[in-house]
Amino acid sequence: MGRVLKWIGxxxxxxxxxxxxxxxxxxxxxxxxxxxxxxxxxxAVTVPNDAAAITRGQHLAESVSPCVGCHTPNLGGDYLINDxxxxxxxxxxxxxxxxxxxATYMDEDWIRAIRHGVAKDGRxxxxxxxxxxxxxxxxxxxxxxxxxxxxxxxxxxxxxxxPALLPTILxxxxxxxxxxxxxxKNGPRVDVxxxxxxEYGEYIGxxxxxxxxxxxxxxxxxxxxxxxxxxITPGGGFALYEEADFIQLMRTGQAEGGRMVSEEMxxxxxxxxTDDELKALFAYLKSLPELPTNGS
Ligand code: HEC
Ligand code: HEC
Numbered sequence: 262m263g264r265v266l267k268w269i270g271x272x273x274x275x276x277x278x279x280x281x282x283x284x285x286x287x288x289x290x291x292x293x294x295x296x297x298x299x300x301x302x303x304x305a306v307t308v309p310n311d312a313a314a315i316t317r318g319q320h321l322a323e324s325v326s327p328c329v330g331c332h333t334p335n336l337g338g339d340y341l342i343n344d345x346x347x348x349x350x351x352x353x354x355x356x357x358x359x360x361x362x363x364a365t366y367m368d369e370d371w372i373r374a375i376r377h378g379v380a381k382d383g384r385x386x387x388x389x390x391x392x393x394x395x396x397x398x399x400x401x402x403x404x405x406x407x408x409x410x411x412x413x414x415x416x417x418x419x420x421x422x423x424p425a426l427l428p429t430i431l432x433x434x435x436x437x438x439x440x441x442x443x444x445x446k447n448g449p450r451v452d453v454x455x456x457x458x459x460e461y462g463e464y465i466g467x468x469x470x471x472x473x474x475x476x477x478x479x480x481x482x483x484x485x486x487x488x489x490x491x492x493i494t495p496g497g498g499f500a501l502y503e504e505a506d507f508i509q510l511m512r513t514g515q516a517e518g519g520r521m522v523s524e525e526m527x528x529x530x531x532x533x534x535t536d537d538e539l540k541a542l543f544a545y546l547k548s549l550p551e552l553p554t555n556g557s
Contacts, residue, residue, distance in 0.1 A: 284430065291433030295424060297383035299441060303372040306399045308406045318408025321401055324533030326394055326468045328355070337361070337415030341388060348428045350387060351419035355409060360418030363409070371406045378440020385439035387422070387432075392443035396467035398452050437486070457537045462545025465538050469531065480552035488525035496551035507543045508536075 322328045322336075331352040333339050338354035338361075357363035362381065366374075370381040378391030397405070424432070431437040453464045466472070466479075474490035476483050481492040493499045498517075502510075506517040514521050514528045522528065534542075 287430050287433035288426065289433070291424075291429040291431070294385060294432050294439055294442075295429065299379045299383050299385045301373050301377040301379045301441070303369060303377055306368070306372050306403050306406070308368045308371075308403045308410075310407055314404040314407045315411055316408075317401070318404035318406070320533065320535075321397075321405045321468075322408055324530055325465065325538065326390075326397070326405070326470065327527060327530035330527050330530050331389070335415050336409075336412050337417040338419060340419070345423070345425070347425055348387075349420065349423040351422065352389070353419055354415060354417045356412050356415045356417075358414030359416035361414065361416075363412065363414070368406055371409060372402065375405070376402060378444055384422075385441050387424075387437065387439060389440060390470040390473050391440040392447060393467055393470040393472060395444050395447050396450055396464065398450060398464075401468070455537070457540035457544065459541070459544040459548040461537075462541035462543065462548075465534075465542050466545055469542075474525070476555050478552055478555070479546070479549060481555040481557075483555050490526065492552065492554040493546055494549040494552040495547060497554055499546060500551070502543075504540065504543050507546075508539050511539055511542075 323334075328336065331339075331341055332355050333352075336355040337358070338352055340349065341352045342348050342350040354361035355363055362370075366381060373379050374381070374386065374389075375391060375394050376397065377395070378386045378389065380386060428437060432439060435442070451464070453460050455461060471490075471493070472479065473484075474482055474488045475493050476490070478494070479492070480494050480496060482489045491497055491499075502517050510516050510522065511528055511534060512532045514524075514526070516522050
């Protein structure tokens with residue numbers, strides 16, 4: 262009996278030690294990924310400075326790829342998550358004011374952060390949807406940066422992000438992916454002519470990050486950490502939408518059937534999309550196969 266207990270004790274002891282080592286290793290991997298050693302040399306993109314480009318850039322920042330949704334309407338930033346037991350994660354101040362990055366960011370730094378998910382200080386970004394902005398073409402990215410450089414300075418300082426033990430482990434495991442990991446899975450970037458076509462709608466759908474909440478195939482969220490966007494292929498409730506219903510939803514938040522959707526669906530920002538952009542998105546969503554809702 263004594264010997265059996267002793268052996269059970271040894272086996273349990275070994276299991277505990279192995280588990281502790283595994284946790285330590287995964288934590289170490291997570292810390293490494295969250296370190297500031299990411300290097301990306303982006304392809305050059307021409308950043309214009311004419312009024313038309315700046316207007317286009319403002320439209321993208323406010324209504325299409327809505328930077329303002331997380332970085333706030335004046336782009337002075339705010340805490341996206343502020344839970345010291347989990348993570349303190351500011352969406353930083355993008356202006357040239359005190360505590361803002363705008364004063365030190367060069368064109369190349371903007372491209373690296375928006376398109377490749379790596380900040381000027383070399384840290385891989387979390388939550389910032391660079392893996393969808395990565396699809397933005399050179400003309401739009403140039404216009405966006407042109408606008409960002411004109412934004413009025415706002416003084417607003419934040420501490421560096423601080424992930425606690427658990428999220429660091431989840432980053433180590435890849436459960437919380439960092440942006441460069443996600444970008445590695447992207448398809449090629451394509452240039453499409455602007456117009457109310459399904460093809461252009463596909464482009465808008467990417468750079469507006471619909472997939473962040475509606476799933477990679479748009480048939481419903483598969484990410485338990487993101488808002489649970491429903492199936493928006495013709496295989497879901499979206500089948501009932503006519504073009505006018507869709508435009509009404511995107512402009513007013515009122516869904517087909519009259520219900521107001523929650524503000525998790527960022528219609529407050531998308532409402533500024535042009536008619537052509539909304540028509541293009543609608544044509545694209547209707548052109549998708551009738552997919553069953555993910556996870557059902
Ligand atoms: C869903 C929320 C969200 C949206 C939308 C978003 N960002 Fe961010 N952004 C963040 C967060 C959070 C961080 C900080 C991430 C970190 O520190 O890991 C960040 C970081 C950045 C950085 C790096 C700043 C630094 O510290 O060096 C830049 C630049 C940036 N965002 C620009 C933009 C632009 C431009 C847009 C619109 C095209 C945009 N963001 C849209 C959440 C967002
Ligand atoms: C930040 C998360 C998020 C993003 C980004 C997002 N959505 Fe949503 N969306 C939601 C959520 C959550 C709902 C469900 C809201 C509700 O029912 O109250 C929703 C609802 C909808 C609906 C209504 C569906 C129905 O069955 O009535 C449509 C259509 C839609 N979204 C389209 C889009 C499109 C197109 C984009 C990109 C341009 C987009 N969404 C981006 C979260 C998001």
